[in-house]
Amino acid sequence: KQEVTQIPAALSVPEGENLVLNCSFTDSAIYNLQWFRQDPGKGLTSLLLIQSSQREQTSGRLNASLDKSSGRSTLYIAASQPGDSATYLCAVINYGQNFVFGPGTRLSVLP
Amino acid sequence: DAGITQSPRYKITETGRQVTLMCHQTWSHSYMFWYRQDLGHGLRLIYYSAAADITDKGEVPDGYVVSRSKTENFPLTLESATRSQTSVYFCASRRQGSYEQYFGPGTRLTVT
Numbered sequence: 001k002q003e004v005t006q007i008p009a010a011l012s013v014p015e016g017e018n019l020v021l022n023c024s025f026t027d028s029a030i031y032n033l034q035w036f037r038q039d040p041g042k043g044l045t046s047l048l049l050i051q052s053s054q055r056e057q058t059s060g061r062l063n064a065s066l067d068k069s070s071g072r073s074t075l076y077i078a079a080s081q082p083g084d085s086a087t088y089l090c091a092v093i094n095y096g097q098n099f100v101f102g103p104g105t106r107l108s109v110l111p
Numbered sequence: 112d113a114g115i116t117q118s119p120r121y122k123i124t125e126t127g128r129q130v131t132l133m134c135h136q137t138w139s140h141s142y143m144f145w146y147r148q149d150l151g152h153g154l155r156l157i158y159y160s161a162a163a164d165i166t167d168k169g170e171v172p173d174g175y176v177v178s179r180s181k182t183e184n185f186p187l188t189l190e191s192a193t194r195s196q197t198s199v200y201f202c203a204s205r206r207q208g209s210y211e212q213y214f215g216p217g218t219r220l221t222v223t
Contacts, residue, residue: 032210043201044214089154093210098144098169101154 004102023090134202
């Protein structure tokens, strides 16, 4: 059974720092990995989708990498801003199955 | 461009009552999903649907019923609500051929 973990559970950084969020999964036979952002009391917003054939995806200040063989993905946020404060979730999907979500990393960017 | 909407956004009900949560999407996506989000458990899949009139169980289906008579709607019914079903419920959809999911704003359900 696929299990997804995220480290750290919570992170607090000063504005302007570059930071890395980690996502690990136990079954490397994944089809896709998707990173989401969730603001308090809100739904999930898709940030980046990485297909199994890709190694990374970039959108603005965000870069997500995928290493299937080691069962890891990282989300890199450059020049963090207070508006980046949110919970970040990763989710993986195996062939023929449905998404399995990690527990999330709660990020606070201090002005 | 409404996208995916859920109603109600907040609901308080009593144990034993029947409750229906609504989900509507305007993209004509084939797939629709219901998740619940609880502290300590993250997001867990309740039911999903690959097309109208096709539904299947997810990880935590007990106590829930779904239907999908139209592509755009995917209601979730709690037939006899229990306190353990107090949660935030999210509906999501994706199109055929893509695994990128889009989420609704959620329904916060409290069962007293």
